[in-house]
Amino acid sequence: MNTSTALRPIDPAHFRAVMRHLPTGVAAVCATDPDTGAPSGLIVGSFQSLSLEPALVTFSVTHTSTSWPRIARAGQFSVNLLAEGQQPVCAALSSRGEDKFGSLNWYQSGYGTPHIKGSLGWIDCRVEQEIVAGDHLIIIAAVLEMTASEGEPLVFHGGRLGGFRESQAA
Numbered sequence: 317m318n319t320s321t322a323l324r325p326i327d328p329a330h331f332r333a334v335m336r337h338l339p340t341g342v343a344a345v346c347a348t349d350p351d352t353g354a355p356s357g358l359i360v361g362s363f364q365s366l367s368l369e370p371a372l373v374t375f376s377v378t379h380t381s382t383s384w385p386r387i388a389r390a391g392q393f394s395v396n397l398l399a400e401g402q403q404p405v406c407a408a409l410s411s412r413g414e415d416k417f418g419s420l421n422w423y424q425s426g427y428g429t430p431h432i433k434g435s436l437g438w439i440d441c442r443v444e445q446e447i448v449a450g451d452h453l454i455i456i457a458a459v460l461e462m463t464a465s466e467g468e469p470l471v472f473h474g475g476r477l478g479g480f481r482e483s484q485a486a
Contacts, residue, residue: 340361340362340471340472341361341363341397341398341469341470341471341472342359342360342361342398342402342406342469342470342471342472343359343360343361343363343375343395343396343397343398344357344358344359344360344395344396344398344405344406344409344432344435345357345358345359345360345363345375345377345387345393345394345395345396346387346393346394346395346396346409346422346429346430346431346432347386347387347390347392347393347394347429347430348390348424348428348429348430349386349389349390350389350390350391351386351389354417355416355417355422355430356383356386356387356390356416357383357387357409357416357417357430358377358381358383358384358387358409358410359406359409359410360375360376360377361472362374362375362376363375363395363397366456370458370459371458371459372444372456372457372458372459373395373439373441373456373457373459374454374455374456374457375395375454375455376449376452376453376454376455377452377453377455378451378452378453379451379452379453380451382412383416384453388443388446390429391442391443392427392428392429392440392441392442392443392460393429393440393441393443393457394425394427394429394430394431394438394439394440394441395438395439395441396430396431396432396435396437396438397435397436397437397438397439397464397469398432398435398436398469398470399434399435399436399467399468399469399470400467400468400469400470400471400479401434401470401479402432402434402435402470403470404419405420405432405434406470408420417430420432421433421434425438425440426440426461427440427460427461435465436464436465436466436467436469437462437463437464437465438462438463438464439459439461439462440459440460440461440462441457441458441459441460442457442458442460443455443457444456444457444458
């Protein structure tokens with residue numbers, strides 16, 4: 317391995333063009349703002365499990381997110397694993413509006429976090445660590461409780477949101 321090779325900058329547009337070939341699940345990270353009592357949320361495509369013992373999950377958010385500081389202040393949040401057909405949830409939580417939850421069907425969990433109805437699963441978490449990584453923060457969170465239901469996931473691929481269906485061999 318040649319360790320003397322300098323790291324060349326990668327054009328952000330080219331980076332996005334290549335990475336859009338990797339399909340990802342879509343998750344809504346939601347909390348109750350401790351200052352206002354209002355729900356706050358954002359969409360991530362980087363959510364994944366990190367550790368079984370202890371149960372940890374991770375995702376990343378951009379430094380420019382206006383929702384993450386409110387969620388971080390809460391200390392606890394829910395991850396809603398979005399289902400096929402929940403594109404309107406994604407659109408609402410990706411918007412810059414103040415009332416992102418106005419059109420959403422949700423309820424408050426026992427942990428005081430927003431759970432969006434129709435999601436495939438809900439994971440209630442506690443923020444453990446934030447790590448600065450380039451223009452993002454990597455969030456590591458402990459899992460407090462989790463549950464899942466049946467259905468098809470909402471998937472992001474090639475700049476589009478949609479469902480995932482296994483092809484049937486003839």
